Amino acid sequence: MSVAQEFIDLFVPIDVIRRKYPGGWEQCLRxxxxxxxxxxxxxxxxxREGAMSGADIQWLVSRWQKRGFEVHREENGRPVEWLDxxxxxxxxxxxxxxxxWIAYDPESGGAYVKGHLPGxxxxxxx
Numbered sequence: 173m174s175v176a177q178e179f180i181d182l183f184v185p186i187d188v189i190r191r192k193y194p195g196g197w198e199q200c201l202r203x204x205x206x207x208x209x210x211x212x213x214x215x216x217x218x219x220r221e222g223a224m225s226g227a228d229i230q231w232l233v234s235r236w237q238k239r240g241f242e243v244h245r246e247e248n249g250r251p252v253e254w255l256d257x258x259x260x261x262x263x264x265x266x267x268x269x270x271x272x273w274i275a276y277d278p279e280s281g282g283a284y285v286k287g288h289l290p291g292x293x294x295x296x297x298x
Contacts (some may be wrong), residue, residue: 173216173290174292175218175284175295176213176216176281176282176296180226181222181260182259183219183259183260183283184219184236185188185256187217188256192239197294213295221293236256242255253271257262258271260283267272272286273286274286280293282294
């Protein structure tokens with residue numbers, strides 16, 4: 173499967189959520205239940221949370237970092253690579269920094285975890 177992109181997306185591999193999210197994957201699903209299918213959706217391997225502005229995505233990244241996720245690697249005090257999360261801007265063509273674990277399906281435009289087939293597109297419930 174692959175996960176639909178919209179505007180600015182924050183992606184997190186579900187296996188990382190299982191290991192690092194306080195309470196694991198099950199707690200993550202409970203915490204996001206009210207917005208599932210609206211601002212948040214996922215396939216079997218990738219979780220997506222969306223934002224409409226740079227300030228919104230910075231807040232989301234900060235929130236994941238406060239939960240114990242390692243958000244990026246820095247060089248000379250500047251972020252250069254996404255680690256546990258990945259911010260991607262659909263209109264700009266993908267990740268805002270290098271991200272080694274994400275891939276994009278050119279047919280559907282969806283994102284998926286490298287090493288898995290893209291498959292059907294999962295997105296918002298309209």
